[in-house]
Every structure is written in C-alpha cells, then in structure tokens.
Amino acid sequence: DAKTTQPNSMESNEEEPVHLPCNHSTISGTDYIHWYRQLPSQGPEYVIHGLTSNVNNRMASLAIAEDRKSSTLILHRATLRDAAVYYCILRDRNYGGSQGNLIFGKGTKLSVKP
Amino acid sequence: DVKVTQSSRYLVKRTGEKVFLECVQDMDHENMFWYRQDPGLGLRLIYFSYDVKMKEKGDIPEGYSVSREKKERFSLILESASTNQTSMYLCASSFVYGTAEAFFGQGTRLTVV
Numbered sequence: 001d002a003k004t005t006q007p008n009s010m011e012s013n014e015e016e017p018v019h020l021p022c023n024h025s026t027i028s029g030t031d032y033i034h035w036y037r038q039l040p041s042q043g044p045e046y047v048i049h050g051l052t053s054n055v056n057n058r059m060a061s062l063a064i065a066e067d068r069k070s071s072t073l074i075l076h077r078a079t080l081r082d083a084a085v086y087y088c089i090l091r092d093r094n095y096g097g098s099q100g101n102l103i104f105g106k107g108t109k110l111s112v113k114p
Numbered sequence: 115d116v117k118v119t120q121s122s123r124y125l126v127k128r129t130g131e132k133v134f135l136e137c138v139q140d141m142d143h144e145n146m147f148w149y150r151q152d153p154g155l156g157l158r159l160i161y162f163s164y165d166v167k168m169k170e171k172g173d174i175p176e177g178y179s180v181s182r183e184k185k186e187r188f189s190l191i192l193e194s195a196s197t198n199q200t201s202m203y204l205c206a207s208s209f210v211y212g213t214a215e216a217f218f219g220q221g222t223r224l225t226v227v
Contacts (some may be wrong), residue, residue, distance in 0.1 A: 043204050043206070043218030046216065049215070087156075087157070102145075102159065102216055103159055104149070104159075
C-alpha cells in the first residue's frame with residue numbers, strides 16, 4: 001500500500017492560515033488523497049478529498065502537487081477549535097472487497113495559539 | 115445524519131474475561147472497521163469487514179476476533195482480555211468506493227484490570 005508521511009506536530013496562531021503538508025511519493029494513479037481530523041476526545045471526522053485538482057469545501061482547501069507526490073491541507077483562518085490531529089491517507093478508487101482497508105498513520109498534531 | 119454507534123463509552127473488565135465491543139451503523143455501508151488508538155501510536159487497524167461474514171485482518175489482529183452477522187453490526191471480541199489491551203477502541207464504516215468518506219463512532223475506552 002502507498003504510504004504517507006506527515007510532520008509529527010505543527011503550531012499556528014489563531015486567525016492565521018495553516019498549511020499542513022503530506023508526502024505520498026509512491027501514490028498510484030488511482031489513489032484518492034483523503035484528509036481526516038480528530039478533535040480531542042472524539043473519533044476522526046472527514047475533512048476533504050481529491051484526486052488531481054485542488055479542492056475547496058467549507059472546512060478547508062486541498063492543494064495537490066502536479067506530480068501528485070505531495071499535497072497540502074490549508075486551513076484559511078485557524079481557530080482554537082481547529083486544534084486536532086490531522087491525518088492524510090490514500091484510498092484506491094478501484095478498491096473493493098478485501099482490498100478495502102483504511103490505514104491511518106500517526107498524523108500531524110496541530111496546536112493553535114490564541 | 116449518519117450514525118455509527120458504539121455500545122459503551124467506558125468499559126472496565128477483568129483480565130481473562132471475554133469482552134464484546136459492539137458497533138452499529140445506520141447508513142447501509144458495506145465496509146466496517148475496528149481500530150485501537152494508543153498515545154504516540156496513532157490509529158491502528160485491527161480488523162475490517164467488507165460484507166456480511168467477510169473479514170480481513172488489519173495490522174494488529176492478535177488477541178482479537180470479529181463477527182459480522184448483519185450488515186449494520188460489527189462486533190470486536192477479546193477472547194481473553196489482557197492488560198495490554200487497555201486502549202481506546204474506535205469503530206468506523208464507509209461505502210466501498212474510493213471517494214467514500216468513513217464515519218467514526220465516539221469510541222470505547224476499555225480498561226482491563
């Protein structure tokens with residue numbers, strides 16, 4: 001399975017943008033890039049996903065490198081509520097049946113300072 | 115709203131007991147997953163199921179088994195609980211295609227004494 005690499009931790013100031021990087025140099029052409037986050041004492045929640053083009057939703061933006069070997073989750077204005085562990089994972093578009101496992105790494109712990 | 119419900123938020127069991135952790139989802143998802151989460155180790159996949167009665171081992175299946183007799187329910191079984199199985203257990207579910215987001219339960223904090 002293609003793996004992802006993320007920094008262990010990052011810090012941000014409130015109201016400033018945050019760029020969370022993820023490397024996935026062995027990504028295949030059919031892998032979607034997904035991001036999840038886990039707030040303290042909660043289960044992870046979906047944030048965003050993309051394949052090739054940059055994506056925006058109400059929570060965040062996802063910037064995908066042209067060669068797809070890396071991506072960046074962008075929080076445009078960090079709030080204290082954005083303090084969480086952020087996970088970048090890959091999911092094959094064609095997976096099914098016994099190939100459908102969903103593997104998380106250790107993620108990036110984001111701290112937001114007032 | 116999609117709901118993934120885990121039967122207990124907190125559980126305390128004795129060493130050697132057989133423990134059942136139950137997870138129910140209401141979105142007709144094919145895939146269901148069990149993870150454990152420990153400080154510094156992230157989320158580790160124990161087992162997942164892609165259909166009724168179908169299961170695959172994850173990264174750390176030792177000491178655990180699972181059961182999926184109905185599509186909406188996925189049970190994690192600790193045959194003989196040990197103290198090193200004290201952890202946070204998280205259940206998730208999703209549709210089977212690659213764009214599908216996974217939905218997680220709130221977790222069960224299991225303490226084995």
